[in-house]
Amino acid sequence: MDTRILIKECQSLQKAGHEVVYIVPNAEDAEHFGVKIKGVTSIAKNRLKRMMNTTSLVFEEALRQDADVYHFHDPELMPIGLKLKGKGKKVIYDVHEDLPEQVLSKQWIPTPFRKSVAYGAKSFERYASKRFDAVVTATPYINERFKTYNPNTVTIHNYPLLQELMKGMDSAETASPTENKQRSVVYLGGIYLLRGIKEMISSVEKVNEKLPVTFRLGGSFAPASLEDEVKKMSGWKYVNYLGFLNRQEVKEELSHADAGLVLLHPEPRFVVSYPIKLFEYMSAGLPVIASNFPLWEEIVSANECGICVDPLNIEEIAKAIQTILDNPEKAAEMGKNGRRAIEEKYNWEKESERLIELYERLS
Missing domain, CATH: 3.40.50.2000 (Glycogen Phosphorylase B;)
Structure with a gap:
């Protein structure tokens, strides 16, 4: 599949x-x-x-x-x-x-x-x-x-396919987060050390020192032993682990999140890659928080659809998450910009x- x-x-x-x-x-x-x-x-x-x-x-x-x-x-x-x-x-x-x-x-x-x-x-x-x-x-x-x-x-x-992930794009919930809405950031995909799982958990824990936010995590761990390892982290209590998701479930998760995380480590093969997750978040109208690789920064900055950070810097990631959560109107604008870029180019x-x-x- x-x-x-x-x-x-x-x-x-x-x-x-x-x-x-x-x-x-x-x-x-x-x-x-x-x-x-x-x-x-x-x-x-x-x-x-x-x-x-x-x-x-x-x-x-x-x-x-x-x-x-x-x-x-x-x-x-x-x-x-x-x-x-x-x-x-x-x-x-x-x-x-x-x-x-x-x-x-x-x-x-x-x-x-x-x-x-x-x-x-x-x-x-x-x-x-x-x-x-x-x-x-x-x-x-x-x-x-x-x-x-x-x-x-x-x-x-x-x-991404144009129509696949656009559910909820025009809803009030997606366009303008409310105080009553449970705030969350999301990562959906393969869960590996080099894809930043520990940094994502630690940064969400850092944000929770100031305001409540849930990290919604979907995908499979590789190796399987990594799951037991990260569940011992103190920040795991802020994680809602969803397991492997089919495409319909991916669409549903993205429709409710406040931001999408794609924080791969600066490995040579990642620095020059085009991560599908980045474009899927944009397709769903989500602001993105992405690794500050030059190629990725060019996409995010040119389309004004998110924030790029050092993927190894927990403080920087946490600050980006908090910025998105503290500025819902700006975040909604980023999401719309990303979706527009998908429709026009990606x-x-x-x-x-x-x-x-x-x-x-x-x-």
């Missing part, structure tokens, strides 16, 4: 008249939004064997489909993409993140080996990408590297046009 792959890309292609089959590990055969889901299941136990066995099963199913175009999203499927090219197929590699930078922060790879593994990953990406028919990248930064490998490289941002409907054009060029 990946939002970028199924709901945005597959569904947009299906609406444009293509027959779309989505091959997915450990899923049952089904149909969603006119897209056929074809599941493959690996019984291998450990990570390496499961990866190798699953990719083999994906390749076998891909051949059975005898498709005109193959579009894959996982770096471990690059060898499968090359095999399909060897059989005369057209292949697109969709790059969501900077793989070499991602490898450098993988906890399961022993630290002494990370640089050499990252170098090997980058070298193989260069070799494979030159042979694919096209490369799709999620950010301009990643695009710069892949353009040197393959001139048919297109950036298709993972911006939406999937515009991005999908480039995806469809790419397929038309390949067919």
Whole structure:
């Protein structure tokens, strides 16, 4: 049910008249939004064997489909993409993140080996990408590297769907928070140390020294042990943990919050990323409190839709939260500015046009 792959890309292609089959590990055969889901299941136990066995099963199913175009999203499927090219197929590699930078922060790879593994990953990406028919990248930064490998490289941002998260945009509750409304800030997404979970909890605790505010937290912890660790923090008493949320529940949560937090740590891969959470908060009409990376500051400042802070500075984060809560009219204006920017620039409907054009060029 990946939002970028199924709901945005597959569904947009299906609406444009293509027959779309989505091959997915450990899923049952089904149909969603006119897209056929074809599941493959690996019984291998450990990570390496499961990866190798699953990719083999994906390749076998891909051949059975005898498709005109193959579009894959996982770096471990690059060898499968090359095999399909060897059989005369057209292949697109969709790059969501900077793989070499991602490898450098993988906890399961022993630290002494990370640089050499990252170098090997980058070298193989260069070799494979030159042979694919096209490369799709999620950010301009990643695009710069892949353009040197393959001139048919297109950036298709993972911006939100225009209508998905706009519930409550015109309601009095959203536009003008009241004294009776329970004030809250929200973070919905993967919950990791590097995504600022401890700083968010500590900053909300700091704000509660002056005024009551709840931190509404949705998503899954990784690793699972992190949940027990953060629940021991003194600020956990101000957290309302919601667990994993479906898209409808995400919409509901965003419609009631006062601000959205996206406070990733200054890791190299994050600094140059376009975080979908930032744009989802804007789409829902929420003022954002975001990490002060130059790329993010450019978006937030240009659109006057929030406040950028040092994501490692609890005092600074707390001050930003308090500023939003103390100034509801200004906060509502920020929210409206963010929503306007989504409607004018940062939406999937515009991005999908480039995806469809790419397929038309390949067919």
